[in-house]
Amino acid sequence: MSYVDEVLQKVAEKNPGEKEFQQAVKEVLDSLRPVIEANEEQYRKDALLERMTEPERIITFRVPWVDDNGQAHVNRGFRVQFNSAIGPYKGGLRLHPSVNLGIIKFLGFEQTFKNSLTGLPIGGGKGGSDFDPKGKSDREIMKFCQSFMTELYRHIGADTDVPAGDIGVGGREIGYLYGQYKRLTGLYEGVLTGKGLTYGGSLARTEATGYGLVYMVREMLLNAGMTMEGKTVAVSGSGNVAIYTTEKAQQYGMKVVTLSDSNGWIYDPNGIDLDLVKQIKEVRRGRIKEYAEAKPGVEYHEGKGVWSVKCDIALPCATQNELDLEDAKQLKANGCFLVAEGANMPSTREATDFFLESGMMFMPGKAANAGGVATSALEMSQNSERLSWTFEEVDEKLHNIMINIFKKVDEAAKKYGYEGNYVMGANIAGFEKVVEAMNAQGIV
Numbered sequence: 498m499s500y501v502d503e504v505l506q507k508v509a510e511k512n513p514g515e516k517e518f519q520q521a522v523k524e525v526l527d528s529l530r531p532v533i534e535a536n537e538e539q540y541r542k543d544a545l546l547e548r549m550t551e552p553e554r555i556i557t558f559r560v561p562w563v564d565d566n567g568q569a570h571v572n573r574g575f576r577v578q579f580n581s582a583i584g585p586y587k588g589g590l591r592l593h594p595s596v597n598l599g600i601i602k603f604l605g606f607e608q609t610f611k612n613s614l615t616g617l618p619i620g621g622g623k624g625g626s627d628f629d630p631k632g633k634s635d636r637e638i639m640k641f642c643q644s645f646m647t648e649l650y651r652h653i654g655a656d657t658d659v660p661a662g663d664i665g666v667g668g669r670e671i672g673y674l675y676g677q678y679k680r681l682t683g684l685y686e687g688v689l690t691g692k693g694l695t696y697g698g699s700l701a702r703t704e705a706t707g708y709g710l711v712y713m714v715r716e717m718l719l720n721a722g723m724t725m726e727g728k729t730v731a732v733s734g735s736g737n738v739a740i741y742t743t744e745k746a747q748q749y750g751m752k753v754v755t756l757s758d759s760n761g762w763i764y765d766p767n768g769i770d771l772d773l774v775k776q777i778k779e780v781r782r783g784r785i786k787e788y789a790e791a792k793p794g795v796e797y798h799e800g801k802g803v804w805s806v807k808c809d810i811a812l813p814c815a816t817q818n819e820l821d822l823e824d825a826k827q828l829k830a831n832g833c834f835l836v837a838e839g840a841n842m843p844s845t846r847e848a849t850d851f852f853l854e855s856g857m858m859f860m861p862g863k864a865a866n867a868g869g870v871a872t873s874a875l876e877m878s879q880n881s882e883r884l885s886w887t888f889e890e891v892d893e894k895l896h897n898i899m900i901n902i903f904k905k906v907d908e909a910a911k912k913y914g915y916e917g918n919y920v921m922g923a924n925i926a927g928f929e930k931v932v933e934a935m936n937a938q939g940i941v
């Protein structure tokens with residue numbers, strides 16, 4: 498049996514029921530086969546892949562909190578410190594009722610390769626809880642965040658593990674988490690990113706993941722001799738990544754016609770009115786349905802469906818496995834030729850394989866959405882030197898980072914004879930740096 502198959506079998510046996518984690522590991526190791534086969538003996542001897550697929554540390558804890566009616570609740574908290582070969586653990590916290598250990602492990606595993614691709618010194622980690630922020634008051638959110646941090650604080654630090662936002666965690670939550678960390682430790686340090694601008698946050702971090710995604714799309718189009726102007730774009734989600742993806746796409750003259758949330762999706766043939774979306778989602782914390790209620794001529798549909806519209810480019814920005822094989826076929830049939838992932842693993846394995854086999858341009862999340870974590874690393878740098886850079890400085894660095902990621906991914910794919918296969922390119926380029934750092938540091 499090949500070393501990859503042996504490790505995949507062990508991962509399946511050791512992590513039963515963790516389907517997203519197994520899916521992510523299989524996708525990465527399958528695409529790394531040519532690299533691993535070339536070094537199989539040494540990697541096997543060093544148990545390299547076993548170490549890479551086993552988190553350095555998993556922390557699970559109880560999060561008790563009391564709601565506005567005096568009712569107590571208990572959620573489960575997680576932090577998975579996956580790989581610190583190239584820097585302190587870095588990655589977001591997700592608050593969503595679907596959160597479980599397998600989801601946090603898949604995200605932490607992916608984060609390790611993504612962070613490597615940024616070229617910055619950050620290792621991979623991820624955390625979160627099965628807490629559902631939907632419908633909770635600000636006070637309830639604060640109590641939950643304080644309780645979560647009351648356990649988490651002993652495991653993190655500016656030079657050890659630096660969490661940030663993800664689904665359900667934005668500026669409000671980071672503020673409450675930071676306040677509690679400072680209260681418990683007495684330290685005013687860059688222990689979290691995505692902070693507010695008055696207490697150590699970086700300009701452009703809020704926009705970074707979405708802007709970075711569009712900068713990546715630009716590189717893909719330029720490389721294919723195409724322009725952005727006038728392209729029709731389908732975006733899913735309506736949170737942080739979807740909103741700032743839409744903003745940057747519109748700045749480049751593209752027309753975004755869809756957005757969604759977990760209840761349904763909207764189709765605006767005239768192009769999304771982003772001010773209205775920001776008002777609904779960022780200010781009122783409402784549902785995307787309200788957009789269609791406020792605007793005549795906009796369609797609203799319950800459930801899934803964003804990928805059924807006619808578009809040139811599809812940018813999934815909601816959550817994992819939101820785009821399956823049927824969706825992929827429909828996109829292709831409707832003329833879509835480019836897909837870039839704003840979310841983490843939004844395309845199923847079957848959809849990803851279809852994109853690659855049918856000759857569509859496809860950029861996986863670990864490269865396409867890396868602008869968020871890269872800008873978090875820029876926030877860490879600013880915190881260390883006790884300085885704040887201007888919006889333009891950060892945005893320019895972000896843009897250059899995305900150009901460099903595209904180059905690395907493109908070159909890695911070419912080096913192994915798989916030109917245009919950015920899944921292989923991203924996995925190979927991310928992997929090679931982590932391997933070199935792990936090898937240099939011995940069997941740890």
Ligand SMILES: NC(=O)C1=CN([C@@H]2O[C@H](COP(=O)(O)OP(=O)(O)OC[C@H]3O[C@@H](n4cnc5c(N)ncnc54)[C@H](O)[C@@H]3O)[C@@H](O)[C@H]2O)C=CC1
Pocket residue numbers: 662663664665666667706734735736737738739757758759760814815816817839840841866867869870
């Ligand atoms: N915030 C960041 O900087 C980064 C986020 N990501 C990824 O981007 C994706 C979106 O994250 P954010 O925009 O930050 O979160 P968010 O909480 O601001 O927004 C999430 C959006 O996805 C939708 N959504 C969540 N679960 C869903 C489900 N089960 N079905 C349909 N829609 C669902 C929500 O309704 C919401 O519109 C996630 O996959 C996250 O891991 C990736 C890189 C960085």
Ligand SMILES: O=C(O)CCC(=O)C(=O)O
Pocket residue numbers: 587588589590608611659660661662663690841866867869870871873
């Ligand atoms: O900014 C960060 O540290 C993490 C962003 C994130 O969660 C991600 O890249 O998926």
